[in-house]
Amino acid sequence: MFYLGRRSWWPILCGIGFAVVELLSFMISQRPLGAARGYTVIGSIVEYVLTPEHAKNVSYWDIYEPYIEWTIASVAGVIFGSFLSSISSGEFRIKMVPDMWRFSKGSSWVKRWVWALIGGILVGFGARMALGCTLGMLISGVIQLAPAGFIFMMSLWMGGMMTTGVFYHIKTITLKRG
């Protein structure tokens, strides 16, 4: 238990632990890890609760039925696990604006929250279009030797690098590292 009190683990050890978690997910739940599906099902539930008549006509919700299921539980688990870990190492701190953003774009938290919302919309749309997020498509795809994962990894890099150059301009390079 004293090992949980450390601030961070050796990266290679973390990677091996991550792989074991992926294997456990296959063994316990007979499915790979995934997070984007949980958000989609939450969207489905919200639409079903607020406008049930309209939600019946949307054909996409036949695939993602409005029931609280495995991925929502695992997203809740990630929040809980991260909270547990950061509390035990004393790293938990309420922060509005990350340090690196403060250097690049100023310290206004309204600006940061609006941009986070816009970025989140892009992430959600892209994840649905590519049939999975980094966890469900990239990691699970590459681990099972599916070409989908490799294509997604490549295109994610292209999009990320281009947008970073355009969005942060000259302040891409910061003086401090995270």
Place this chain on the structure above:
Amino acid sequence: MEGILDRLKDTFDPYYMESFFGPLSLYGGFFVGTLLGIILQKGRLCKYDIVSGMFRLQDFTFFRVGTPLLMVGMILIYFFKDLGAIELYIPDTVPLAQLIGGVIFGSGLAIAGYCPAIAAGALGEGNLDAIPAGVGIIIGSVLYAEFYHETTLDMVIGYINLGRVTFQDIFLIFNHWFFIIPFVFMCLMFLIGISMYDEFLRFSFFTVGKIFCIFKSLDNKKCEKGKRVRR
């Protein structure tokens, strides 16, 4: 109001709570998710600085965690598959959709700095800007379902669909170890290189920070002590 509460009750199915095992079990999901959250936090992955630093080419923590993850995971999964303990669940390959979707996903990742799993982890760690990112992900998937799914554009982009294939099926080499062993060797070389480069970057950023500290202290300003992250 009554109707909303009733419908909220409908979304919960007690069948999902019956056992620990199985693809529907809520307990299993929560258990796996908790382990994943601890790993993500201890690897220092759920921070904006780390994700954005990867795209700014100044922080390679992601590669240092991701490369061993991919090689060890690949070996473990296929070894246990050969033993017959697990079954694979291979994603669909739709090349054009994954190319365009990946570019959109990557640009969102560069702006928001949180991918779906990491947004959850960052919220647990106390970064409140993960809340709008999470709400944005939900809005994005609702937008996809409302305005994009099964339109003409979707049909065109999704026309080339290879189905649930792996590299073994494409190259017609049906022993997967022929792919895994070269990949692992490649990853090993990449891991050694990227670890050395990352340590070099860490050292140089630390030095540059110290030098700027000296210049700042000449202006009679209080300089915060450079903290090195203990590993």
